Amino acid sequence: MSQELGLLEDLPADYRAALAGQNLVPLWPSLRALLPPGQPRPATRVTHWSYEAIRPLLLRAGELTPIEKAERRVLVLANPGHGLEKMQASAAIYLGMQLLLPGEWAPAHRHTPSAVRLIVEGEGAYTTVDGQKCEMRRGDLVLTPTGLWHEHGHDGDAPVIWLDVLDLPLVYYLEASYHVDGPRQQVRPSTATRYARAGLVPTRVFEREGAPYPMLRYPWADTRAALEQLARETGPDETLLLRYVNPETGADAQNILGYAALMLRPGQTVTLPARSPAAVFHLIEGAALVRSGEQENALVTADTCCIPGFTAVTLRNGSARNSAFFFVADETPLHRKLGVYEERPESRESWTHP
Ligand SMILES: [Fe+2]
Numbered sequence: 001m002s003q004e005l006g007l008l009e010d011l012p013a014d015y016r017a018a019l020a021g022q023n024l025v026p027l028w029p030s031l032r033a034l035l036p037p038g039q040p041r042p043a044t045r046v047t048h049w050s051y052e053a054i055r056p057l058l059l060r061a062g063e064l065t066p067i068e069k070a071e072r073r074v075l076v077l078a079n080p081g082h083g084l085e086k087m088q089a090s091a092a093i094y095l096g097m098q099l100l101l102p103g104e105w106a107p108a109h110r111h112t113p114s115a116v117r118l119i120v121e122g123e124g125a126y127t128t129v130d131g132q133k134c135e136m137r138r139g140d141l142v143l144t145p146t147g148l149w150h151e152h153g154h155d156g157d158a159p160v161i162w163l164d165v166l167d168l169p170l171v172y173y174l175e176a177s178y179h180v181d182g183p184r185q186q187v188r189p190s191t192a193t194r195y196a197r198a199g200l201v202p203t204r205v206f207e208r209e210g211a212p213y214p215m216l217r218y219p220w221a222d223t224r225a226a227l228e229q230l231a232r233e234t235g236p237d238e239t240l241l242l243r244y245v246n247p248e249t250g251a252d253a254q255n256i257l258g259y260a261a262l263m264l265r266p267g268q269t270v271t272l273p274a275r276s277p278a279a280v281f282h283l284i285e286g287a288a289l290v291r292s293g294e295q296e297n298a299l300v301t302a303d304t305c306c307i308p309g310f311t312a313v314t315l316r317n318g319s320a321r322n323s324a325f326f327f328v329a330d331e332t333p334l335h336r337k338l339g340v341y342e343e344r345p346e347s348r349e350s351w352t353h354p
Pocket of ligand 1: 109110111115150
C-alpha cells in the first residue's frame with residue numbers, strides 16, 4: 001500500500017473551488033491523518049499541573065471574582081496539546097480546580113455531562129446531589145451524575161478546594177451539552193451508609209434498588225482502608241488498584257469516565273501497559289514519580305498529571321517509609337462501550353526501567 005497519497009495542492013484550483021462550491025471535500029489528502037498507521041496520534045500531551053502553582057491563583061480568583069459572578073469558581077486544567085481555549089485535559093476528560101469560600105453558595109443546577117468531585121483541601125463544604133447532602137472531606141469522591149440536581153455549600157471557616165472531573169469535552173462534541181437552573185433542593189434523609197459493607201445490598205421484599213446512581217459519596221477513609229487491607233493480603237509486587245463502582249450492579253460508577261484509587265507501597269514501582277484510553281493521575285497523599293516515554297514528572301500531594309492514550313506509564317514511590325495514594329480518572333468505560341478499548345501489553349517491557 002502506498003504511503004504517499006495525493007495532496008490538496010496537487011489538484012487544480014478550479015477543481016478545488018468546484019468541490020468547495022458543492023460542499024465536497026476530497027478524502028485522500030486527509031486520509032492518513034484520519035487513520036494513521038498502527039496507532040493514533042493523540043493531541044493530548046503528558047501534562048503536569050502543580051497544586052503549589054494552582055493554589056495561590058485560585059485563591060486570588062476568590063478575591064477577584066465573587067461567587068455570584070462566577071457561579072462555579074474554577075480554574076480549568078487545560079491540556080496545551082488541544083489548545084488552552086478548548087479547556088480539555090484529554091479527548092473526553094475535563095479537569096477543573098474549584099474554590100468555595102466560607103459561607104458561599106453555588107446554586108442548584110443540573111446538566112447532561114456527568115461530574116465527580118475529588119476533595120483536595122478544606123473542611124465544612126458539602127454538595128447536595130439529588131436531595132442527598134454529601135459531606136466533602138479530603139480525598140472523598142462525590143458523584144454528580146448526568147441529569148441530577150446538585151449545589152455546593154460551605155459551613156466551614158477556611159477555603160475548600162476540589163478537583164472536578166467531567167466528561168464535558170465528549171458531551172460537548174456530541175452537541176448534547178446543556179444545563180438547567182433550579183431552586184434550592186430539599187434535603188432528604190441520608191442514604192449514605194446504605195452500601196457501607198461490601199457484598200450486601202438493601203432490598204425491599206427482595207426487589208433490588210433500581211436507581212442508576214445508588215451511591216453518591218465514596219468516603220476516602222473507607223477507600224484508603226480498603227487499599228491498605230489489600231496491601232496486607234497481597235504480594236509486594238501486586239498492583240493495588242480499586243475501581244469505584246455502582247454497588248448494585250458492579251458496573252463503573254458512571255457511564256463515560258471511570259474512577260479508581262491506586263496505592264503505591266513505600267519504594268514500590270508499578271508499570272501500567274499502554275491502553276487506548278487517556279488517564280489522569282491525581283496524588284491524594286505522598287509523593288511519586290510519573291514516567292511516560294522520555295517524560296518524568298515528580299508529583300507531590302495534590303498534583304495532577306494527564307497521560308494520553310496508547311501510552312505506558314510507570315508510577316514510582318521513592319519514599320522508603322510512606323505510601324502514596326492516587327486518584328485515577330480515565331476513559332475506560334467509554335472505550336469499552338464503543339468497542340475501541342485496547343491494551344498493548346507488549347509495550348510494558350520497554351517501559352520497565354531499572
Ligand atoms: Fe454542575
